[in-house]
Amino acid sequence: MKNMPGDSAEDILTLRNVCKYYKDRKGSGHLLKAVDGVSFSVRRGETFGLVGESGCGKSTLSRVILQLEPVSGGSVAFEGRDFARIGRRELRAMRKEMQIVFQDPYDSIDPRMTLEQAVEEPMAIHRYDRSLRKTRIKKLFEDVGLPVNMLNRYPHQLSGGQRQRLCIARSLALSPKLLVCDEAVSALDVSIQAQILNLMCDLKEEHNLTYIFISHNLGVIKFISDRIAVMYFGKIVELASRNEIFTHYLHPYTCALLSAAPVLHPSMRRERMLLTGDVPNLYNPPAGCVFCDRCVYADSRCRSEAPVLRGYGEDRQAACHYAGELPLKVNWGGAPC
Amino acid sequence: MENNKILEINNLSVEFLSDGSVVRAVNGVSFSLKKGETLGIVGESGSGKSVTLNTILRLTESPSAVMRGEILYNGRDIFRMRKSELFKIRGKEITMIFQEPMTSLNPVLKIGGQIAETIYLHEHVGKEEANNRVLELLKQVELPNAGKRMDDYPHQLSGGMRQRVMIAMALACKPQILLADEPTTALDVTIQAQILALLRKLKREYDMSMILVTHDMGVIAEIAERVIVFYGGCVAEDAPTLELFNNPLHPYTRKLFGCIPRIDTQPNRLSVIEGNVPDPARLPEGCLFHPRCDRAAGRCRKEVPPLSEISPGHFAACHFSVH
Numbered sequence: 001m002k003n004m005p006g007d008s009a010e011d012i013l014t015l016r017n018v019c020k021y022y023k024d025r026k027g028s029g030h031l032l033k034a035v036d037g038v039s040f041s042v043r044r045g046e047t048f049g050l051v052g053e054s055g056c057g058k059s060t061l062s063r064v065i066l067q068l069e070p071v072s073g074g075s076v077a078f079e080g081r082d083f084a085r086i087g088r089r090e091l092r093a094m095r096k097e098m099q100i101v102f103q104d105p106y107d108s109i110d111p112r113m114t115l116e117q118a119v120e121e122p123m124a125i126h127r128y129d130r131s132l133r134k135t136r137i138k139k140l141f142e143d144v145g146l147p148v149n150m151l152n153r154y155p156h157q158l159s160g161g162q163r164q165r166l167c168i169a170r171s172l173a174l175s176p177k178l179l180v181c182d183e184a185v186s187a188l189d190v191s192i193q194a195q196i197l198n199l200m201c202d203l204k205e206e207h208n209l210t211y212i213f214i215s216h217n218l219g220v221i222k223f224i225s226d227r228i229a230v231m232y233f234g235k236i237v238e239l240a241s242r243n244e245i246f247t248h249y250l251h252p253y254t255c256a257l258l259s260a261a262p263v264l265h266p267s268m269r270r271e272r273m274l275l276t277g278d279v280p281n282l283y284n285p286p287a288g289c290v291f292c293d294r295c296v297y298a299d300s301r302c303r304s305e306a307p308v309l310r311g312y313g314e315d316r317q318a319a320c321h322y323a324g325e326l327p328l329k330v331n332w333g334g335a336p337c
Numbered sequence: 338m339e340n341n342k343i344l345e346i347n348n349l350s351v352e353f354l355s356d357g358s359v360v361r362a363v364n365g366v367s368f369s370l371k372k373g374e375t376l377g378i379v380g381e382s383g384s385g386k387s388v389t390l391n392t393i394l395r396l397t398e399s400p401s402a403v404m405r406g407e408i409l410y411n412g413r414d415i416f417r418m419r420k421s422e423l424f425k426i427r428g429k430e431i432t433m434i435f436q437e438p439m440t441s442l443n444p445v446l447k448i449g450g451q452i453a454e455t456i457y458l459h460e461h462v463g464k465e466e467a468n469n470r471v472l473e474l475l476k477q478v479e480l481p482n483a484g485k486r487m488d489d490y491p492h493q494l495s496g497g498m499r500q501r502v503m504i505a506m507a508l509a510c511k512p513q514i515l516l517a518d519e520p521t522t523a524l525d526v527t528i529q530a531q532i533l534a535l536l537r538k539l540k541r542e543y544d545m546s547m548i549l550v551t552h553d554m555g556v557i558a559e560i561a562e563r564v565i566v567f568y569g570g571c572v573a574e575d576a577p578t579l580e581l582f583n584n585p586l587h588p589y590t591r592k593l594f595g596c597i598p599r600i601d602t603q604p605n606r607l608s609v610i611e612g613n614v615p616d617p618a619r620l621p622e623g624c625l626f627h628p629r630c631d632r633a634a635g636r637c638r639k640e641v642p643p644l645s646e647i648s649p650g651h652f653a654a655c656h657f658s659v660h
Contacts (some may be wrong), residue, residue, distance in 0.1 A: 054496075055524035063655065075399065111427035159613050160382075189381035189552065189614060194607040216525065219598035223607065246600060260530040262600055264554025268576045274534060275527045277481070278495045332601070 011041040012210050013065065015298040017074035018063050018270075019056075024283065034060040036234040037074070039309065042178070047211040049225030049242070051218065051257070055279055057234040058214045060168050062180045065212065067091065067100055076223055078178070096126055099171035103183035105163035107156045115166055116151040122173045140169040143206065145199060150268050153205070161192035165199070172207060180212045183219060197224060218261050222246060227315065230254050233279060236309055240316045250318035253291045255328040268333030289321070342409075343546050344370040344514060345394070349406035351388050351397060351570075357497050360617045365406070367644070370514065377578065378550045381614050386550045390516050393548075394427050407603035410514075410564045427457040432507040436519035438499035442491040449475075449487030455509040474505040477542070479535060489609040497528035504535065508543060511566025515540070517549045522558060533559050550566040554597055560580065566590050569615045569625035572644055576651040586653040589626045624656070630659055 014087040020035040031323060042048045050309050053177050063069045065076055066085050075082050080092060086094070102108040109118055109224075115169050119137050128136070141148050141229065144165040164184065171179060181200070185193045204211060210319045220244055221228055229239040230253065249255050259272045281287055289307050292298040300323055309319040351363040351613035363385040370376050377512040382384040391397045393408055394417060408415040410426065416508050418426075435441045444450055452474060453467040462470075468487075478501040491499055500520060507515055517536070521529040537560060540547050547559060557578060564581045566574040566589065585591045595608035612629045615621060618653050627633040636656055644654040 053527060160370050161613065190596045190609040191381060191593065192613070194609045195611075196596075197598065198609060217598075218526070218600050222600050223598035224345060224571075224602070243603075253640075256527060261525040261600060262526075262529070262553065263558045264555070265582050266558045266561075267582075270619055272530065276531075278497060278528070337564075 005023065010043050012044040012079060013042040013100040013212075014077045014080075015065070015074070016077075017039055018058050018061070018064060018071055018076060019073035021072040030283050033234050033285065034282070035064060038234075038236050039074075040229060040239060042210060042212060044210055045208070047213055047224050048211060048224040049221040049228040050214045050231060051216065051221045051228060052231035053216060053257075053279060055233075055282070056231045058063075058231055059182055060212055061231070062182050062212065065183060066100055066180060067095070067117065076201060096174040097176050098178040099174070099176040101119065101164075101167050101171050101184040103185070103186050105160060105167050106155075108167055109163065111155055114152050114154060115146070116277060118155070119170045119173050120167060122170060126174055129161060130175070136173070138167075138268060140172055143172070145195075152332075160188055161195060164188060164192075164196055168196075168199070168203070172203065175207065176209070178210045178212065180214070182214045183216070184213075186215060186217065193220070193262075200224065219259065230257065233282075233285065236317075237291065237292055237320070238318045239309070240318075244316055248316070249328060249330070250312060250316065250323040251291075251320045252295050252297055252326060254318075255330055256294075258330045262335055265333075270331045270333035272331055276299045289319075290333075296321060341372050342369045343411060344548075345409040346393075346405045347391075347409070347554050349389065349392065349408065350404070351385070351392055352403040354401045354403070355618075358502060358618045361620055362570055362617050363392070363486075364575050364620070366567075366570070366572055367406075367435065368565055368572060368575060370548060372546055374545065375540060375547045375560055375562045377564045378488065378548060379551060379552065379554060379557050380567030381565060383569075383614050383617055384567040385617070386519050386567045388570075389567075390433075390518050390548060392393075393516060394431060394433060394484060395423060401490070424655040425459070428455060429510040430512055431514045431516065432512040433516040433518065434478055434500070434503045434520050436522050438496065438503045438523070439491060441503060442499060444491055448494070452506045452509055453501070455506055457509045470509070471505075475502075477508070477539065478502070478505045480505070484576060496524055497531060500524060500532055500536070504539070505647060507631045508637070513543060516548045517544050517547065517550055520549065522551070522553070529556075532594065536560065546606050566593075567582060569620060570617060571625060572652070573626065573654055576643065580651055584651075586634055586647055586658040587626075588630050588657075590624075616632050624654075626655075633640075 016039050018035060022032040022034060024030040024032060029187045033159065038061060046225065050058050057220045064071050075084055080291050116137055119140060120133055138148050146162060146165050158166065163223040185196050186194060203209060213224050225242050227241050229236050229243045232253050238254045256273060256275045265268055277294050280293055286293050289302040307319045307321045309317050311317050312324060348365055349366045352358045353362060366389055374585060378386045388397055392404060448469050452471045456462060456467045456470060470481055472489060475487065480486050480498060480501050503640050521532050524532060551557060561578045564578050565572055568589050576589050585594060592610045596610060598607060610629050615625055621628055622638045624637040627637040642654045642656045644652050646652050647658050
């Protein structure tokens with residue numbers, strides 16, 4: 001099983017068959033499978049991109065990775081230590097090592113704290129040496145490009161981009177090793193988005209970070225990621241290096257997702273394979289492959305038997321019975337990719 | 338060729354009074370929409386694109402709003418119309434779809450009834466005819482199972498289906514102009530592609546003109562025939578879509594293209610526009626873009642550049658634009 005995630009030293013995070021199920025609120029006994037059997041490893045120092053449409057389980061997965069919610073099945077291990085097997089004190093210490101930046105900087109900061117207090121709060125919680133805090137906060141402000149004279153301001157006095165810089169400073173306060181960015185640039189204007197993306201690239205080098213970068217934007221994911229996982233309906237359907245995903249996609253859903261991306265130039269307008277219908281109902285998933293209802297290649301096997309994520313050469317995995325055999329082609333409208 | 342302009346906006350300004358300061362959301366915008374044209378308006382948040390669109394139907398009217406200029410629809414100024422005249426146009430001849438379909442639909446009414454409401458308001462039709470037309474509309478917007486879905490409530494539909502319902506509602510009285518404010522921003526890319534294809538098809542079938550506001554250059558590239566780039570409540574550039582993409586003239590437009598992460602290239606860094614979008618309550622003197630522009634000179638800090646025709650059909654508001 002060469003392509004199964006292992007415990008090699010270069011892996012910082014390992015997920016094995018992670019599931020997160022929710023019970024139907026009405027008590028009908030139905031299970032909502034938000035994340036269903038996800039396995040992958042994130043290597044130290046890489047940016048692991050996670051792309052998918054809304055409702056596919058990207059955010060739930062990030063919450064499970066950070067232990068904000070317990071898993072329903074499977075295991076998450078950070079630096080070889082399984083979360084399920086460690087005590088509360090150790091878990092608390094481990095939380096320092098992994099932090100998250102959310103999509104909406106307006107919702108993720110306490111409006112009544114000054115910027116300094118917002119960045120100091122995690123340090124206080126983890127009993128960071130009081131005498132070093134001031135210097136650390138100033139350093140963080142410089143690192144994320146916020147003027148130090150803003151320390152006593154309040155979040156409402158900041159622009160959207162500055163607020164996201166603040167969230168990043170706060171997430172770096174405890175020198176984490178892993179940063180989960182859940183749609184961290186999606187709420188920003190493109191000119192600000194570019195600033196923040198560049199900043200995140202710089203910070204990754206300076207602070208020796210590993211990123212899990214979640215986005216629905218293919219351009220953003222391509223820019224920042226080393227490897228990319230495509231998620232659909234609670235499962236990883238394809239995982240490969242960034243260039244492979246965009247050129248040698250193996251799963252029909254990846255192909256459909258790439259085909260749906262808006263063109264880059266009006267001269268590239270094209271006829272494209274459009275997916276019909278919507279993402280399936282979470283309470284009533286299709287039997288077999290989760291994509292079979294919208295897949296033009298689906299046959300009886302796809303409707304009865306769920307494909308597993310299998311390896312196809314170095315660093316390429318796909319969950320399709322016919323991966324590599326289908327005539328998948330994204331019409332890019334003539335542009336080389 | 339003056340009479341093929343279905344909508345003409347001249348020197349439109351919209352200001353809002355808020356907390357004692359004046360927020361200048363739109364500052365002297367002029368453009369026109371030709372019959373049958375799809376016009377895209379692109380800009381970042383706070384650039385005044387949505388306010389401009391809403392003002393076309395006088396939806397921004399409020400005691401704290403000051404509006405100047407004129408909006409000529411088939412030669413008649415919408416600002417000077419009486420309410421009764423305006424109501425005959427709004428929702429009938431000029432209609433609008435919004436970004437977030439859930440907040441624009443009434444959650445306690447069945448969707449079929451909500452669409453029929455528009456028809457009753459503008460035309461004298463019986464219940465049966467209205468229902469037939471609603472069904473026809475829902476089929477045209479390709480709502481799956483249209484017959485059954487008529488009796489659904491908005492929460493029973495997915496985001497893409499809700500936007501289809503909004504479009505059906507906007508088309509109910511065969512409008513001349515469809516205004517679309519970020520119609521696909523809240524949708525996933527696969528659904529966005531479906532909705533854009535649908536809008537393109539319906540525009541042809543209904544022989545409409547369309548103005549589509551977006552922040553996404555990709556959406557513009559997909560659907561617009563001509564583009565207007567907004568910055569700080571002004572028109573920075575106005576050109577046919579292909580021309581704008583091939584030959585952007587305003588420094589803002591040029592830099593904006595560099596900021597967009599693309600799926601066909603792999604740069605190590607994105608080019609950026611330093612600084613922030615101007616605050617409409619504190620607009621800079623002179624050219625609004627000069628604090629963020631590399632090429633800004635003394636003249637840019639004092640003098641507002643006029644929108645001038647640099648090459649046929651291609652307008653830019655920059656002192657240094659040359660073709």
